[in-house]
Amino acid sequence: MSSQKKQTLVLVGHGSHYNRQSSAPVFQHAARMRKRGLFDEVRVGFWKEEPSLARCLDGLSAGVATVVPLFMSSGYFTEQVVPREMKLSGSLTQRGALSIRYTGPIGAHAGIADLIRERAREAGADASTAIAVLGHGTPRNPNSEKTIYEQAERVAKAREFAEVVTVFLDQEPGMGRIWELTRAYHVVVVPLFMSDGWHVDETIPDELGLSGQQALRGERVMSYTPAIGTHPRISGIIDALIRDFTE
């Protein structure tokens, strides 16, 4: 950051009352960004943990604060909860001498598709494999599914794998249909989630009948990868969102 104004990076995430892993990637990405020293200050903020979204800008009165939502889709949280709690009026909010820039969510960035492919390869995917991109989805906001479908489409366009399907935790098509929606012998499920928290660690493995990172059905094998949001290269996507920010 070349400007003389104080530059603050604020990474915001969901957090959890029940699972400490939920916020761990946000802290880890903040630590990586801090170590690089590009910002005067790096803060975090959460919906369900502390510091809260509503108070994580406390004390900042001048300079530029760039808020990057570490969410996997555009939707209820990025369009309603974060702006409301942080009193943001759009992509640029002027509060006295403080300019607050609000970028899109990391999950909507095109670079996420590369990380999905990388996660799949790490789980042994090749040209004969089916990939299931698993998103949360919500009936509350139709934009939420859009991001997930777009990422799956990008993965499909790369033509690296035999099949690419999109499934959801909280809407149709549900993840229980992965076997039926794919034909390949090997299916790799890539959770488009921010953390290995409650859903990725507990509810999804339960519903998919995973034992460890795998499930079997007849001759077929399902592999399950860590959450996309835990990938160390998320920092590169944060960089890109900041670099490409437009009002």
Next chain:
Amino acid sequence: MQTRNSNPQADWPEALLRSLLEQGSVHIGEITIERDGSDFVLLGPPGEVERQEMDLPTEAFRQWVRRTEEGAYRPLSGALTLRRGWKRRCAGLAQLIEDLDAIYPMALQHVHLFRQGRLPGVGPSEVLARQGVLKDGEEAEPALAEAVTASLCSRCARVPAWGDRPNMAANAIPCPEPCSLWVSLYRVGAGWGDERPEPAEPDLAVGFAEFTKPGNPTREALLQHLVAPSDGVSGKTP
């Protein structure tokens, strides 16, 4: 918390800590800070045996303090359940500031702003309305709000800085508005309406935020406060 830099606006944490440490050691929440030459030592609450040195990188330390002695998750950073019997050496003020933020996020900012009269408190009604728990023009139910504060905030090192509260001790951590756990507990209490469940024996094995589960200590305290209202958190020692 912060990356140190040459920006003068970033100098206040040092000034604040220096002023707090003028008397020697200082208590913030459950933590004691002592000077050791140009270094500092963070002391957790005393345990029954000799203090264990906690020589972890900051992020590992942050994850460590987010669990109780029994390994349970502490979703409320100020919860009076910090692990006991440890000490941690901090090489300089910058390290001390980072470590304090790992234990009590934003605490130093809030102490600083409160001392300057620049930490406006936001009360329960405003927070609940903002989050859609209350409809426009509705107010928080006073008896329930008071009972939630008494049940939850009395378990926290932060001291409510909203509403009509007693004077804050110099090293108390002011809490500028009801947190997300406060809102969750209020919602549970509001959901009961006039049909409150039967109390159960407090069970420390129930998760801190599992307010709908019988035996959750905070839920049981809320039930008790709703039956016999107290004077909130005014008796708490910050």
